Amino acid sequence: MCGISAFLDEATFKEAIEEIAMMLYSLQHRGQEAFGISVLSKDRKFLVMRSRHQLFSLFLKSWKKELIEKKVIGGIGHVRYSTTGSYSAPSQPVLLESNDIKFSLAFNGTIANYKELDSKLARRKGEYRISPKIKNNDSITLANVLYSLYIDNEKDIVEALRYLPNYVIGGYSIVVETNEPRIVIAKDPYGFRPLSYSYESGFYAASENPALELIGKKSWKEVLPGEIVSYDGGKLERIYSERKVEPSPCLFEYVYFSRSDSVFNGISIYDARINMGRYLAEYAPVDGDVVIPVPDSGRVIALGYSKASGIPIEEGIVVNKYLGRGFITPPFQRPLVTKIKYNIVEEAVRGKEVVLIDDSIVRGTTMSDLVPKLKLKGAKKVHIRIGSPPYKCPCYMGIDVPTKSEVIAKNDEKVIAKMIGADSLIYNSLDNLIKAVPLRNLCHACFSCKYPFSEKSSCEYIKMLIDRGGRNEI
Numbered sequence: 001m002c003g004i005s006a007f008l009d010e011a012t013f014k015e016a017i018e019e020i021a022m023m024l025y026s027l028q029h030r031g032q033e034a035f036g037i038s039v040l041s042k043d044r045k046f047l048v049m050r051s052r053h054q055l056f057s058l059f060l061k062s063w064k065k066e067l068i069e070k071k072v073i074g075g076i077g078h079v080r081y082s083t084t085g086s087y088s089a090p091s092q093p094v095l096l097e098s099n100d101i102k103f104s105l106a107f108n109g110t111i112a113n114y115k116e117l118d119s120k121l122a123r124r125k126g127e128y129r130i131s132p133k134i135k136n137n138d139s140i141t142l143a144n145v146l147y148s149l150y151i152d153n154e155k156d157i158v159e160a161l162r163y164l165p166n167y168v169i170g171g172y173s174i175v176v177e178t179n180e181p182r183i184v185i186a187k188d189p190y191g192f193r194p195l196s197y198s199y200e201s202g203f204y205a206a207s208e209n210p211a212l213e214l215i216g217k218k219s220w221k222e223v224l225p226g227e228i229v230s231y232d233g234g235k236l237e238r239i240y241s242e243r244k245v246e247p248s249p250c251l252f253e254y255v256y257f258s259r260s261d262s263v264f265n266g267i268s269i270y271d272a273r274i275n276m277g278r279y280l281a282e283y284a285p286v287d288g289d290v291v292i293p294v295p296d297s298g299r300v301i302a303l304g305y306s307k308a309s310g311i312p313i314e315e316g317i318v319v320n321k322y323l324g325r326g327f328i329t330p331p332f333q334r335p336l337v338t339k340i341k342y343n344i345v346e347e348a349v350r351g352k353e354v355v356l357i358d359d360s361i362v363r364g365t366t367m368s369d370l371v372p373k374l375k376l377k378g379a380k381k382v383h384i385r386i387g388s389p390p391y392k393c394p395c396y397m398g399i400d401v402p403t404k405s406e407v408i409a410k411n412d413e414k415v416i417a418k419m420i421g422a423d424s425l426i427y428n429s430l431d432n433l434i435k436a437v438p439l440r441n442l443c444h445a446c447f448s449c450k451y452p453f454s455e456k457s458s459c460e461y462i463k464m465l466i467d468r469g470g471r472n473e474i
Contacts, residue, residue, distance in 0.1 A: 002107070003029075003030035003078070004092075004106045004173065006175040006183050006203075006206075007203060008181060009074070009204070019204075020075045023211040023212070024079050026211040026214050027079055030207060031079035034079070035078065036093050037093070038075060038177065040104075041070040042071040046095055048131070051091070073181060076093050078092040079091075094130065100151075103178040105143055105177075106175055107142060109172035109397060110172075110395075112461065113168065117144070142174070149161075149167075162228060162240075163241075169458050169461055170188075171188050171190060171193055172186075173185075173223070181232070183205070185223060185229050186223070188226070189241050190225060190245060190246075190248050190443065191248070192248070194222070198221075203231040209262055222264070222265065222266070225249070226244070228241065246452070249265050251447070254272045274300055274301075275436035275437075277301040278305070278307065278308040281309040282308060283426075283432055284428070289352035290311065290314050291306045291309070291311045292357070294342075294359075305355070315345065320342075344374055345377075349374055350378030352379060352380060353381040353383065354383065356374070356383065356385070357385050361416070363406055371422050381423040382421075386425070386427045387433075390413075391447060392448075394466055430447055
C-alpha cells in the first residue's frame with residue numbers, strides 16, 4: 001500500500017513542486033516510511049529525489065529553487081508503505097533510461113510474482129539503466145516488465161500497459177511519466193486500489209480524490225478497473241487492458257485505508273463506515289454507558305454505532321498525531337509507536353461501561369495497549385466492538401500482512417478478549433460489511449481467505465505463497 005500522485009502541465013512549472021508535494025501530504029495515511037519525487041524539465045530531462053523521512057523535510061531542501069529554475073513541466077510522487085522487499089529500501093519512483101525511451105513510474109499495490117518475473121527478464125536487463133539499484137523489489141521488476149512489453153509492442157508505452165495484466169499477479173494502480181512528454185495512469189483489471197484524475201487545466205492524478213481537491217481540482221474522475229488514461233500535453237485518451245476479469249476492489253480500503261472524505265468506486269468512504277457502525281450496533285448490541293472510538297479510522301464507524309444504539313459518543317482517547325498510523329509502521333517500531341501514541345481522557349471513561357469501537361483488529365497491538373489504559377483510568381468494563389470481521393488471511397494485493405501466524409484472529413473471540421483484557425469482544429459479520437459497501441463484487445480475501453483470481457495458475461500461485469509463509473522476498 002502506498003500513495004501516488006502525478007501531473008503534466010507545461011503552463012504551471014512554478015507551482016509544480018508545491019502541488020505534487022501537497023498531494024503527497026494528503027496521502028501520507030497510505031505511506032509514511034519514505035517519499036520520492038521524479039520531475040521532468042522542459043528540456044526533457046528527469047531528476048529523481050528520494051528520502052527515508054516523512055514529507056515535511058521536502059520544503060527544507062535547497063533544491064526547491066533549483067527545480068523551479070529548471071522549469072519543471074511534469075512529475076510523479078510516491079509515499080512508501082512496504083509490502084515487499086526490505087523495509088529500509090528506497091522509495092519509488094523508479095527511473096528507467098534507454099536509447100529508445102526514458103520513463104519514471106510509481107505504483108500502489110503489490111506484484112506477488114515479482115521474483116519469478118524478474119528471473120525471466122534477465123535477457124533485457126543490459127539494454128537500459130534503472131535506478132534505484134536494488135534487488136528483490138516489485139517496483140523494479142514492474143519497470144523491467146513494462147520496458148520489455150514496450151519493446152514487444154512497437155515501442156508504445158500505452159500498449160505495454162494494456163498487456164501488463166497478462167503477466168503480473170497481484171494488484172496495482174500505477175502512474176508512468178515518459179520524456180515524450182506523456183503521463184499514463186492505469187489500474188489493474190480487478191481494480192483493487194483507488195486512483196483518480198483531473199483534466200481541467202493540465203492533467204493531475206492521485207491515489208485518492210481529496211488530494212486533487214486540495215490543489216483546487218474540483219472536477220475529477222476515478223480510473224475504472226482495467227482502464228488506461230494517457231495524456232501527452234495536448235489530448236486525453238482512454239483505453240482498456242487486453243485482459244477481462246470481474247472487478248473486485250479491496251474491501252479493506254473502505255474499512256481502514258482510505259480517508260473518510262474519499263470516494264472509491266462511486267461510494268463515499270464516510271457513508272460506508274457509518275453503515276458499518278449501524279449494522280454493528282444491530283448485530284452486537286451491548287448495555288454500555290459511552291461509545292469511545294479508536295482514532296482516527298474508528299471514528300466514523302463509532303458514530304454510526306452511536307446513532308443506531310442511542311449510546312452517547314465521546315472522545316475518550318487522545319492520539320499523538322505526529323506518530324503516524326500504527327498499522328503501517330514497520331514491525332520493529334510498531335510496539336513502541338502504539339505505546340506512546342494513545343492517552344485516555346479520564347473524565348470520559350471513569351465509572352462507565354465503555355463500548356470501544358475500532359475498524360479492525362489485525363495483530364492486536366493497539367487493543368492490547370488501550371484496554372489496560374482504559375481500566376487504569378477507571379472504566380468499569382470495556383466491551384470491544386469491531387466494524388469488520390476477523391482479519392484471518394494474508395494479502396498479496398497491497399497490504400503487509402503476509403502470514404497467518406501474525407494475525408490475532410487465529411484465536412476465537414473469547415480467547416482474544418481474555419488476551420487483551422476486554423470484558424467482551426464481537427466482530428461485525430462479513431455479510432454486514434458487504435451490505436455496507438453496496439457493490440456487486442468485492443475482494444474480501446483478508447476476511448474470507450477467498451482470493452478473487454480466476455485463472456488456475458494465479459490461484460495456485462497465491463496458495464503457494466500462503467503455504468510458504470512470510471514476505472515474498474529472498
